[in-house]
Amino acid sequence: MAPVSGAAHDYVVVGGGGAGCVVARRLAERGASVLLLEAGPDDVGREDVADAGAWPAMLGGELDWGVSYAPSPRTAGRRIPLPRGRVLGGSSSTNAMLWYRGHPSDYDGWGVPGWGWADVAPCLERAERVLRIERPRDPHPVATALVDAVEAAGRQGWDGFAELAELTAAAEDDGAGGVRSRRWSTSRAYLRELPPLEDVSGSGSLTVLTGSPALRLEMRDGRASGVVHLLDGQPVTAGVRSGGEVVLCAGAVETPRLLLASGIGDPADLARLGVPVVSALGGVGRNLQDHPLLEGVTLRMPEPRGRTRDNGGGAVWNWRSGKPRSDAPDLHCFVTQAACATPAVAEAHGLDRSDPHLVGLGVGLMGSRSRGHLVVRDVAPGGAVDIHPQLLADPADRAALLQGLRDVIDLADGPVFTALGAQRLTPRPAAHPGLDSCSDTDLEEFMSLACTTFFHACGTAAMGRDDDERAVLDAQLRVRGVDGLRVADASAFPTVPTANTLAAVVTLAERAADLLVPWAVRR
Template identity: 45%
Template sequence: MIAFPILPRRPLERGYDVIVVGSGSGGAAVTRRLVDAGVEVLLIEAGPAGIGVPELEDPAQWVPLMRSRWDWGYDYAAAPHVDGRVIGIPRGKVLGGSTAINAMMWYRGHPMDYDAWADAGAVGWRFADCLPYFRRCEDWEDGETDLRGEGGPLRIERATEIHPVAQALIDGAEAIRLPVIDDPNGPGNEGATRSNFNMSGGKRWSSARGYLWPVLDRPNLTVVTESLALSLVVENGRCAAVRHLVDGQPVETRARERVVLAAGAIDTPRLLMLSGIGDPAELTRLGLPVVHALHGVGRNLQDHPLAQACVFRSRQPLGPVTGNGGGSMVNWKSSPDLIQADVHAFPVQGNSAELPLRARYDLSGDLFSFGFGLMRSKSVGHLRLLEGRPGGALDIQPNFLAEPEDREAMLLAFEQVMEMAAAPANAHLFDGFAAPDRRLSRAEAEVFLREACSTFFHTCGTCRMGADDLAVVDSRLALRGLDGLIVADASVIPIIPTCNTHAPTTMIGERAADFLLGMA
């Protein structure tokens, strides 16, 4: 039985040592470490507390959370390579951010991902630099190793029982000669394996639960929920305060030392631009003053394209959903000459097809799905404001499948996923193809991918780290050319890693705290 904490309602002071904007993966981590160090922190969250809400606690209920009151309701703009479709981007609007509504996957990708960050100009962010912070996040069910942590804020477990569909993905991968590995966060990530989840005792373990709940009663932490950040206040070249709503009224709260932006890869660049920080041409177009010129704000948007999904007929009813509705994963190379795995697949205990596929195919009866996508995507997009006001319309464009090599890798992955499902090892479960309902020609597969393309919800990169003219933050996460402001969320990622972004963003939050405390 979970003992739910009470969120104290403290009077808002005029100022705090540090103000953190956003309570997701990065914001929760940096808040906890600062509070533990005795720093006086104000944490501002636009959404409600969401503590003890049954649908947020139940791992099997995460899909209906999309487009619910707990979701910002953002969309990717229409684009030609996805047949002009608008694609929804679930983003958590609640204490814990997207960790309160996501699929709970804990996966950090490959060491080469982080070495690539350093090679791109993020000095000090090689995997060897990041690994201690990954380990510090974790309370891994198998205990501490050189690569895994124990006793950290985030409980990480495998599903207690593996579902037949999850096992089918592993068996199908093995049938096409992919290795079976014990831990995707172990020495290597190529192969099929049972997934790591932020779950325990059948319940979600969000960043709010792991990092924030244990310290909500600390006198040096004030949490204000349902408080939308409106803008930053810049005085004499320094970020000095945050304007935000409290009980529906705008207030200005001072930061004596720093403001930490952790509002995510959509709302952090939006808040910067609303504060006059960004590309002067964009700010002028919006009628906003140019307070501090940074041409890279909103550029470099990246996400992993997801094919949602190949659907198959089941020989037997699958019963109630267990865990998050998945349970396993496989990473492999779409081409053998690649240096690391670039594609990824996961099981779904039911029908997971995008709407165009549901309209095209007969999806009645007992079904299961394999979703798959590209983890080393090359297509890059942007985030632009269409209106210069809080809550105004946005143009969020990932340019999914714009690069020919992305399309080619997805086509190869599609064929391999179809082979996995139909492998002889799965004859007890697989009862034929449903969506698509047969093997496809290349031209037909291209149509299928355009109709199936969706998002892994891994939006990142819009305020990237680096040292060049388009970098927004430096390698210590400080906004370039402006004092008093650091960024600690997925927007700082320079190159999208080959994994879910929750783990790397939590690691970024952990490192941000050490930078602020002078410990790194």
């Protein structure tokens, strides 16, 4: 896999993350010559990556791009970190290891030909034969308590609350279930655990180059002809052979940055950045979506919580708010084997987040409607960017999340957690911290301090139908107005799925490889 400077390839895949590792491997095993460029280091031999429970310590560290959401009055003027993996495997090497398919209506709702549930389900099933999806073997007591509490609530008549039989179906149905323990990233699964390419009949070649950020695309006669990237700190060009393509898999922030650096985007944005227009696409950097998360409901246990198990959580719960929003469960709760509180919540409620007695329940909205945008200030890799997700901008989002918070408080105060000796510390009425009950006003104030992100940013280079002028991509993931260029990552989502996004990202990458197969097979 040693790089050859200046060599031409059938495909250059930019970004060796959750999508890029999948696309690169699938194209190479089907006969193509592929170069995979990753800005960050290799993940091999890193125990912080391999240990699923170590992921919180990586946030904001050397394997993180270090971007954040801009302050907003709806989130108490706080700057909210948006961790993105800067390492081979991308965020699949640094995330919390939650795998959900999403609801069939997520994909059908995209309204893009070839991307309905019937189209993507085979790709998802293929991915699940490569990635290992499993439950914890020895869950933490607080994880078991969440599953038991939801099950007990179901017996008391709460609609749709039941333990899940299959984890991979967790976002398709209401219910609670566990999560896996040891990390199985896309880099491990697709680049190291699948049979070596030399053992695959008819395969091509795959060159993986880490520590090599892409600077921009080279264009020739309206076609992407290569990628300018750094090699040992010096810019070089990786060319694309005639008939080949560049595939951007750099994520919801870096993919639009690369498009703008290459002259693809809103003409006003390009003029501000001093980049000539190659293709005027106003949707680049728009349509930003994420799932708002509340950190959250913090409980104090009578005894120290003990060693961290699995991914630091161990159980989740999906359910419907009852609002007329969609067919899919739109609310989500997960366990934390630590305090579940933002610094702002901890300060307001006098919490010591390092207290070993604290555990928590995070509350999230998976059916969010709010839409934001990003503004690239510097087209250099990792350069300045203002990201405005507009979390909680839609009143329906606030109403549903408020209901979700109340539902989780009810579980936390219920008999299962009470039997563990758990005492809820947050949320409490700010003016009367000794009281148990909170008014809507109390909880709305709490939400502004507790709101953060699931790290599910997407939609910033969205695909759409041919008649959708806002779409950056067509149904084949091709960038409009440019030949030989596609996007295959979360930025291509028209709307965010009602689930943790890795499964949808890997599914999209598998589908992208299928779209490129006819050319690869003819070689």
